Amino acid sequence: MAANALIDAWSGILRIRMVEERIAAVYAEQEMRCPVHLSIGQEAVAVGTGRALRTDDYAVSAHRSHAHYLAKGGNLDAMIAELYGKEAGCCHGKGGSMHLIDVKAGFMGAVPIVGSTIPIGVGLGFASSMKKDSRVTAVFFGEGSTEEGVFSEAVNFAVLKKLPVVFVCENNLFSVYSPLSVRQPPGRQVFEHAASYGLPSFQADGNDVEQVEHLVSQAAARARAGDGPTFLEFMTYRWREHCGPNYDDQLGYRDDGEVAAWKARDPLAVVEASLLKQGALTAAQVAQKRATIDAELDGAFKRAKDGPFPAPDMLYRHMFAEAEGAGYLKS
Ligand SMILES: Cc1ncc(C[n+]2csc(CCOP(=O)(O)OP(=O)(O)O)c2C)c(N)n1
Numbered sequence: 001m002a003a004n005a006l007i008d009a010w011s012g013i014l015r016i017r018m019v020e021e022r023i024a025a026v027y028a029e030q031e032m033r034c035p036v037h038l039s040i041g042q043e044a045v046a047v048g049t050g051r052a053l054r055t056d057d058y059a060v061s062a063h064r065s066h067a068h069y070l071a072k073g074g075n076l077d078a079m080i081a082e083l084y085g086k087e088a089g090c091c092h093g094k095g096g097s098m099h100l101i102d103v104k105a106g107f108m109g110a111v112p113i114v115g116s117t118i119p120i121g122v123g124l125g126f127a128s129s130m131k132k133d134s135r136v137t138a139v140f141f142g143e144g145s146t147e148e149g150v151f152s153e154a155v156n157f158a159v160l161k162k163l164p165v166v167f168v169c170e171n172n173l174f175s176v177y178s179p180l181s182v183r184q185p186p187g188r189q190v191f192e193h194a195a196s197y198g199l200p201s202f203q204a205d206g207n208d209v210e211q212v213e214h215l216v217s218q219a220a221a222r223a224r225a226g227d228g229p230t231f232l233e234f235m236t237y238r239w240r241e242h243c244g245p246n247y248d249d250q251l252g253y254r255d256d257g258e259v260a261a262w263k264a265r266d267p268l269a270v271v272e273a274s275l276l277k278q279g280a281l282t283a284a285q286v287a288q289k290r291a292t293i294d295a296e297l298d299g300a301f302k303r304a305k306d307g308p309f310p311a312p313d314m315l316y317r318h319m320f321a322e323a324e325g326a327g328y329l330k331s
Pocket residue numbers: 063064112113114115141142143144145172174175176242
């Protein structure tokens with residue numbers, strides 16, 4: 001990857017890391033009342049995928065969606081306001097962290113019922129295929145989603161109809177506290193299971209942003225050419241607890257050596273070190289970038305905190321699809 005492109009990828013990963021570290025830092029204030037599932041340690045999958053897609057392409061995600069939303073170009077202010085339950089939030093404060101959406105950026109939604117956005121993404125792909133709009137849909141999900149029945153139905157349909165979909169599976173080895181060894185028979189690989197539906201399927205390093213971008217670009221080109229979906233399994237690791245801002249390694253459900261090994265392959269540090277070594281980036285530029293992002297976050301968090309909560313009658317809005325200008329439902 002050219003140095004400029006890698007700098008761009010690095011700044012994308014850094015921004016997402018700093019957004020989530022800020023969320024973690026203020027969470028104990030208890031002003032942000034929704035659960036949060038942080039992607040710290042997993043950002044390269046989001047950034048590599050976001051870079052491989054066009055702005056008018058679609059993406060959908062699940063409960064761990066901040067990184068996906070931001071990497072697809074989702075509005076930061078609207079996300080932070082949503083986490084604070086404010087009117088300016090992307091769901092007018094009624095959805096919280098697990099219901100992010102930014103239609104302008106092609107981020108068509110996030111739904112926390114495990115597996116549930118897979119058919120939604122396939123539906124977007126079906127619409128694109130019928131309309132011939134040349135859009136590609138990336139469906140982000142954790143490896144736990146592949147254990148839901150709906151995964152099978154949706155992938156089968158996408159293959160059958162040759163839909164322009166890229167399945168982006170983040171395999172962080174755990175579903176909450178359960179490792180793959182208590183969920184799958186020995187030797188089963190997620191990407192091999194996916195391949196049995198009859199689509200190209202690859203496993204790759206999800207902490208290597210260049211590898212992610214390369215594979216998603218190829219899959220997106222294939223989808224755009226009308227050749228159907230691809231399944232990509234990216235190996236990565238969540239650093240913090242499943243849900244919440246803290247570390248939970250004292251619980252002993254993960255091996256200390258495993259955690260340390262993945263942290264040594266931090267997707268941010270790896271790319272930053274490579275840029276510094278090549279001389280494509282200086283320590284002063286890193287500090288400057290961090291200061292710029294900090295200032296951006298100061299503004300977004302202040303506006304979100306200061307902004308109003310939704311008015312009580314907003315409770316009845318957006319429950320069902322509303323025609324433009326229609327009155328809202330009242331009891
Ligand atoms: C249908 C359903 N079952 C259970 C849950 C509770 N739940 C929320 S996240 C999660 C773990 C999902 O693991 P994975 O898909 O690997 O994503 P990760 O959290 O590792 O990113 C579970 C079981 C849920 N939200 N929906």
